[in-house]
Amino acid sequence: MPWDPKIIQQDGDDPIADLRRLMDKYGKGGGRKLGVALAVLLGVAALATSYVQIEPDEVGVLLRLGKFTDTLGPGPHFRIPFGVDRVHKVPVQRQLKMEFGFRSSGGDAGPRGPTTYAAGGPDVQREAVMLTGDLNVAVVEWIVQYKVKDPYDFLFKIKNVDETLRVLAEAVMRIVVGDHSVNEVLTTGRQSVATESKILLQALADRFETGVDIQQVVLQDVNPPDPVKPSFNEVNQAIQEKERAINEAHAELNKAIPRAKGEAEEALRNAEGYAIERVNRANGEADRFAKVYEEYRKAPDVTRRRMYLETMATVLNRAGSKVVIDDVAKGMTPLLRIDGVRDEVVGPASQEGKR
Amino acid sequence: MKSFGAVAVILAVAAVVVASSSMYVLNESEQAVITRFGQPRGEPVTTPGLHFKAPFADRVNRFEKRWLDWRGDPNQIPTKDKKYIWVDTFARWRIVEPLRFFQRMRDERTAQSRLDDIIDGETRNAIAAYNLIEAVRASNRPFEDDESAARAEREELEQVTLGRDKLTRMILERASVVVREFGVELVDVQIRRINYVHEVEVKVFDRMISERRRIAERSRSEGMGRAAEIRGEKERELRRIRSEAYQKAQEITGKADAEASNIYAKAFGRDPEFYQYLRTLEQYPIAVDGTTSLFMDANSEFYRYLRSSAKQR
Numbered sequence: 001m002p003w004d005p006k007i008i009q010q011d012g013d014d015p016i017a018d019l020r021r022l023m024d025k026y027g028k029g030g031g032r033k034l035g036v037a038l039a040v041l042l043g044v045a046a047l048a049t050s051y052v053q054i055e056p057d058e059v060g061v062l063l064r065l066g067k068f069t070d071t072l073g074p075g076p077h078f079r080i081p082f083g084v085d086r087v088h089k090v091p092v093q094r095q096l097k098m099e100f101g102f103r104s105s106g107g108d109a110g111p112r113g114p115t116t117y118a119a120g121g122p123d124v125q126r127e128a129v130m131l132t133g134d135l136n137v138a139v140v141e142w143i144v145q146y147k148v149k150d151p152y153d154f155l156f157k158i159k160n161v162d163e164t165l166r167v168l169a170e171a172v173m174r175i176v177v178g179d180h181s182v183n184e185v186l187t188t189g190r191q192s193v194a195t196e197s198k199i200l201l202q203a204l205a206d207r208f209e210t211g212v213d214i215q216q217v218v219l220q221d222v223n224p225p226d227p228v229k230p231s232f233n234e235v236n237q238a239i240q241e242k243e244r245a246i247n248e249a250h251a252e253l254n255k256a257i258p259r260a261k262g263e264a265e266e267a268l269r270n271a272e273g274y275a276i277e278r279v280n281r282a283n284g285e286a287d288r289f290a291k292v293y294e295e296y297r298k299a300p301d302v303t304r305r306r307m308y309l310e311t312m313a314t315v316l317n318r319a320g321s322k323v324v325i326d327d328v329a330k331g332m333t334p335l336l337r338i339d340g341v342r343d344e345v346v347g348p349a350s351q352e353g354k355r
Numbered sequence: 356m357k358s359f360g361a362v363a364v365i366l367a368v369a370a371v372v373v374a375s376s377s378m379y380v381l382n383e384s385e386q387a388v389i390t391r392f393g394q395p396r397g398e399p400v401t402t403p404g405l406h407f408k409a410p411f412a413d414r415v416n417r418f419e420k421r422w423l424d425w426r427g428d429p430n431q432i433p434t435k436d437k438k439y440i441w442v443d444t445f446a447r448w449r450i451v452e453p454l455r456f457f458q459r460m461r462d463e464r465t466a467q468s469r470l471d472d473i474i475d476g477e478t479r480n481a482i483a484a485y486n487l488i489e490a491v492r493a494s495n496r497p498f499e500d501d502e503s504a505a506r507a508e509r510e511e512l513e514q515v516t517l518g519r520d521k522l523t524r525m526i527l528e529r530a531s532v533v534v535r536e537f538g539v540e541l542v543d544v545q546i547r548r549i550n551y552v553h554e555v556e557v558k559v560f561d562r563m564i565s566e567r568r569r570i571a572e573r574s575r576s577e578g579m580g581r582a583a584e585i586r587g588e589k590e591r592e593l594r595r596i597r598s599e600a601y602q603k604a605q606e607i608t609g610k611a612d613a614e615a616s617n618i619y620a621k622a623f624g625r626d627p628e629f630y631q632y633l634r635t636l637e638q639y640p641i642a643v644d645g646t647t648s649l650f651m652d653a654n655s656e657f658y659r660y661l662r663s664s665a666k667q668r
Contacts, residue, residue, distance in 0.1 A: 178491040238572070253589040324650075
């Protein structure tokens with residue numbers, strides 16, 4: 001049988017062969033008993049081959065003498081027995097899934113549990129290896145989800161629907177990936193690759209009359225080939241480094257600028273302070289001078305002398321050592337040891353000074 | 356009675372056998388060529404359902420009516436630009452003239468192997484006549500990133516004159532002409548997989564690695580460049596801020612100095628000589644401290660009075 005036994009159940013064997021077998025078995029005996037037994041057997045067989053049950057997620061395609069006559073919805077159905085009517089069950093409601101580049105186990109079968117992924121054999125891995133538009137290699141894993149939308153096409157238009165669909169999906173993914181650069185496939189273009197391949201796959205599936213509705217194409221892991229992986233990571237790392245360098249520079253900038261601004265403000269305030277001080281002092285000094293001058297003008301000579309004397313008094317008071325040179329002592333001056341001048345008294349004038 | 360029953364049974368069996376031999380059921384997916392003693396009879400039967408034939412003499416040769424798939428063996432082919440690749444093709448075909456198909460091919464398996472020869476050959480011709488890029492790309496769609504290959508290289512990649520679609524159509528057209536001879540219709544040839552031959556793959560991987568390195572290096576140097584730019588910007592800002600502050604401070608200071616100068620000039624201008632005198636007197640004590648040795652002429656003003664007063668005494 002060409003059908004995939006997983007999806008389609010074909011029931012009822014060749015009725016004529018059945019009949020022959022029965023006749024071989026009971027033909028020689030003859031008699032009434034045999035006739036009754038035969039009739040009962042026939043009845044049971046008729047009943048057994050006429051009942052068919054369609055599950056909720058299925059549809060039954062009824063062939064009468066090989067000819068498509070009807071589709072049966074979910075529920076119990078009776079048909080003409082002995083293989084005159086044949087029913088193919090197609091799971092139209094069920095969402096079917098194909099995996100490329102990997103095989104999940106435990107996803108479909110068994111109770112809901114975490115799906116485990118296996119890398120699969122070399123043949124499975126080869127499904128995922130493809131050329132990108134810039135002639136690089138990418139490893140793309142993806143799944144295709146689909147439903148049967150036309151059971152008639154699905155059954156009678158194309159042989160090996162499943163296989164054909166697989167091959168189509170592989171071809172389509174390669175067409176789309178072949179039109180993207182490896183970078184796009186790995187990063188920004190993922191979504192558009194998935195969308196484009198869904199559209200293209202649907203178009204091809206329709207052209208091939210598979211009777212299938214492509215629901216979704218979902219990209220799973222998309223990777224560079226293993227030998228190239230480290231260098232792709234290096235690129236990511238380099239991008240991180242780049243950002244870090246920029247961030248650090250920005251941090252430096254942000255650290256330095258406000259501080260410099262503050263310092264500039266400080267310098268300005270300082271200058272302003274200086275300006276105020278300078279003008280104030282000038283004004284003060286000018287005032288003072290004006291006052292002194294006012295008095296001085298009243299008696300210039302006396303004031304001058306007084307001031308001089310006052311100053312000299314201060315000066316003399318401060319100076320560490322004083323040498324008063326009289327005319328008499330003038331000749332001795334060159335003999336003085338300058339470094340030892342302190343407290344030495346030379347000449348008669350000094351005596352006067354010391355007094 | 357007993358013999359009558361036996362005869363009845365025998366007759367019934369014979370009837371069933373004859374009936375079953377004169378009837379046949381064609382499925383939706385089948386078509387048939389009827390041969391009588393090996394000689395084809397009439398038009399092929401393509402409609403599904405119950406059909407009749409001459410018992411025993413006629414034979415029903417059933418053929419698929421559905422689309423059939425053909426899958427080629429992966430083929431190692433050099434492209435025009437001397438890149439060795441594995442090309443894996445598949446096709447869709449069906450039997451349109453069952454009689455001719457029956458005569459030429461006999462069965463599907465023979466047909467598959469004939470298709471192998473024809474399509475593989477045409478694939479080889481088509482692939483070898485063009486650069487690899489024509490088989491890989493479908494359009495001249497520009498890539499959105501500018502990261503990978505260098506610009507010049509990239510432009511070369513974007514020059515796709517044919518594309519995969521036209522290439523496969525070319526294979527299809529050439530192959531389908533030949534195949535029509537067999538009563539077969541070929542409607543689609545698709546490239547399922549293209550992969551580099553192992554030795555080429557190694558080289559491609561090397562190229563990818565070096566390309567990645569280049570990108571990584573560029574990224575790093577971009578980072579450093581940008582950082583340097585920012586640092587330069589920082590330096591510029593610092594200098595601007597500082598110099599502006601300096602300029603303003605100098606302005607303020609200068610203005611204050613000028614103002615002070617003006618004030619002083621105005622005040623002291625009334626008697627510059629006296630001012631000098633006053634200033635000198637003011638500065639003098641400042642210039643003298645404990646370490647200063649003072650040499651004084653007894654004739655100096657300071658002492659003059661002493662002396663004169665002493666004389667008077």
